[in-house]
Amino acid sequence: MSRVRVLIARTTAPPCPAAGAAPAAARRRDQAASREALRRVLVLLGREPQVTGRTFPHRTVSLTHCPAGGGAAAVDDPVLPEVVGVGVDLETDRPLPRRAARYFCTADELAFVDALPPTDRSAQLLRLWTVKEALFKSDPENAHTALRRYQLPVPAAAGGVADRRGGTRRLAFVYASRRWGAEQLSVALALTPQADRPAYRPTHRSEVSRPVDIAARVAAAHPDAPGRPWAGTPLVGLVGLVLDLPAAGPLRLPPRLQPLRTVAELTEFLNPQLLPS
Secondary structure (H helix, E strand, O other), X not given: OEEEEEEEEEEEOOOOOOOOOOHHHHHHHHHHHHHHHXXXXXXXXXXXXXXXOOOOOOOOEXXXXXXXXXXXXXXXXXXXXXXXXXXXXXXXXXXXXXXXXXXXXXXXXXXXXXXXXXXXXXXXXXXXXXXXXXXXXXXXXXXXXXXXXXXXXXXXXXXXXXXXXXXXXXXXXXXXXXXXXXEEEEXXXXXXXXXXXXXXXXXXXXXXXXXXXXXXXXXXXXXXXXXXXXXXXXXXOEEEEEEEEOOOOOOOOOOEEEEOOEHHXXXXXXXXXXXXO
């Protein structure tokens, strides 16, 4: 069994540019917020904090932004052969009209939404939008793919598998979604199909117990925080996803997004055998 970990961070965006400011100013603001989130994620994972010079879709990192701030996701082990892409989407609550759904929902997904009480439909449409966006971002073949080509067998599920119609490469997709404060968060992974995975592969760093000073990583990720972090130090704006890929058969548990609220929880997420210094 292979274990995939994805760490997600969000940052608060600086104030919006003044009314009438050039669109480029807003883009710079959004990019800065997303890149800061990526820097924090990479530092916490012990990876080189490279925040520029990447092309997307990327195999191990993804960026997102919304009016409230920026977000980033990164796979813990950058050389896991099962992972071919990761995607993240973060959207602030807002009404989403039913007519917009035809651009990203399949007929079955629309039927699921239409069967809900009217007061619940907009929130579910926004959730489905973020799921499709995350799937799209994770797909290395997304250049010629529309959001409606990604299909959720169980639209009501907060996490599970997804399918893609078309494409030249066989891929498997999984996703997880949840409320995160006033935002909706979704994360997706594109994976090699189970039949294409080698029966044996070498052990990767995410599976090896190694001495790590988690507190030092937290301090580097948040250089303005007072004092040295310890196990009970609270953390803000971090979520983890853990996915166990069985050697055979379907997923035993759907992927789930879990907030990481303290240094101890972050340590447990990175490796249960590690203890904060």
